[in-house]
Amino acid sequence: MPRRVDPAAEPATLVAMDVVMQEAYSAASFRDSIERFAAVQPDGLVVVEENGSVVGTGCCVAYTDGKFGWVGLVATAPGFERRGIATAITEHLCEVLAGLGCGSVLDASLAGGPVYERMGFADRGSTRVMGYVGGESVPTSAEPCDPLTADDLDEVVRFDAPRFGANRRELLAKVVSQHPGRALVLRRRGKVSGYLVAHERTLGPIVTDTSESLISLISAALGLDWVSPPRINVPPESGHIATLQRLGFEERRQLRHMRRGVDAMPGRRESIAAQISLGEG
Numbered sequence: 110m111p112r113r114v115d116p117a118a119e120p121a122t123l124v125a126m127d128v129v130m131q132e133a134y135s136a137a138s139f140r141d142s143i144e145r146f147a148a149v150q151p152d153g154l155v156v157v158e159e160n161g162s163v164v165g166t167g168c169c170v171a172y173t174d175g176k177f178g179w180v181g182l183v184a185t186a187p188g189f190e191r192r193g194i195a196t197a198i199t200e201h202l203c204e205v206l207a208g209l210g211c212g213s214v215l216d217a218s219l220a221g222g223p224v225y226e227r228m229g230f231a232d233r234g235s236t237r238v239m240g241y242v243g244g245e246s247v248p249t250s251a252e253p254c255d256p257l258t259a260d261d262l263d264e265v266v267r268f269d270a271p272r273f274g275a276n277r278r279e280l281l282a283k284v285v286s287q288h289p290g291r292a293l294v295l296r297r298r299g300k301v302s303g304y305l306v307a308h309e310r311t312l313g314p315i316v317t318d319t320s321e322s323l324i325s326l327i328s329a330a331l332g333l334d335w336v337s338p339p340r341i342n343v344p345p346e347s348g349h350i351a352t353l354q355r356l357g358f359e360e361r362r363q364l365r366h367m368r369r370g371v372d373a374m375p376g377r378r379e380s381i382a383a384q385i386s387l388g389e390g
C-alpha cells in the first residue's frame with residue numbers, strides 16, 4: 110500500500126526515493142526536483158515499501174487556482190515491476206490532487222503510457238524533449254537579459270500565471286533559489302517580456318510571448334557554464350518549436366502528454382517554451 114512521506118521528518122526516505130528513481134530511469138539524481146515537491150507540496154510524496162525498503166515512488170504538485178496538478182517521478186524499482194505498484198502510487202497521487210480540487214496531468218514515458226491509459230488517462234498531444242546541438246551563430250538582435258532574483262519574483266509571477274494557467278509562486282521561488290545566478294529575466298520598456306531558469310543540465314521554465322524574446326533569453330542562457338549541452342522539455346501547446354529548432358535544438362524523444370479529469374488547460378500555454386521539468390509541468 111502506498112503511504113505518504115513526511116519530507117521534514119524523513120530525509121532518509123527522500124534519499125531512498127531518489128535511488129529508486131535513478132535506477133528506474135537510468136538517470137542522474139532527481140534531488141532538486143524532489144526538494145521542490147517537498148517544499149511546495151509536502152503531502153505529495155508517496156512510497157511503497159517492502160521489508161522496510163522503498164520499491165516504488167511518485168510525487169505530485171497541485172496548481173489549485175488552475176484546477177490541475179502534475180503527477181511525476183513515478184518509478185518502480187527494477188525487479189518489482191508488474192505488481193501494480195505504479196498504478197497504486199498514481200491512484201494515490203490523483204486522490205491527493207482531487208482532494209485539492211484538481212484533475213491530473215502527466216507526461217508519460219513509453220513504459221508508463223499503458224499503465225496510465227488503463228487508469229483512464231487520455232492522450233492530449235506530445236511533450237518533446239529537445240537537446241541543444243548548436244546551430245547558427247547567435248542573432249545580433251539579441252537583447253541583454255538581467256539576472257532574475259527574489260526581488261523580481263512578484264513581477265515574474267504576474268507575467269507567468271496567466272500563461273502557465275495558475276499561480277506557481279512558491280515553485281518559482283524555490284527553483285530560482287536553487288540556481289543562483291542562473292535565472293534570467295528580459296524586460297522591454299520596463300515590463301517583463303520573458304524569463305527562464307537554467308538548471309545544471311536543463312533549461313526550464315522558459316516563458317515568453319515572442320520568438321524575438323525567446324532568442325534573447327536562450328542566447329543569454331547559452332553563455333552560462335554547462336556540464337553538457339542543455340535539454341528542454343517542450344509542452345504540446347508551445348508555439349516556440351520552430352524558433353527552438355532554428356536556435357539549434359533538436360528533438361530527442363516524445364512523451365505522451367496525458368490527462369484525467371482535465372479537459373482544456375487554462376492559460377496561454379503557447380507562450381511556454383519549456384516546462385520546469387517533466388514531473389512538474
Ligand SMILES: CC(C)(COP(=O)(O)OP(=O)(O)OC[C@H]1O[C@@H](n2cnc3c(N)ncnc32)[C@H](O)[C@@H]1OP(=O)(O)O)[C@@H](O)C(=O)NCCC(=O)NCCS
Pocket residue numbers: 133134182183184185186189190191192193194195196197216217218219220221222223224227
Ligand atoms: C513504468 C513503471 C513506473 C511501471 O511500474 P509498475 O509498478 O510495473 O506498474 P504496474 O505494475 O502498476 O503496471 C504495469 C503492468 O503490470 C500489470 N500488472 C499489475 N499488477 C499485476 C500483477 N499482479 N500481475 C501481473 N501484471 C500486473 C498492469 O496491468 C500493467 O500492465 P499494462 O502495462 O499492460 O497496463 C516502471 O516500469 C518504471 O519505473 N519504469 C521506468 C521509469 C518510468 O518510465 N516511469 C514512468 C514515468 S511516466
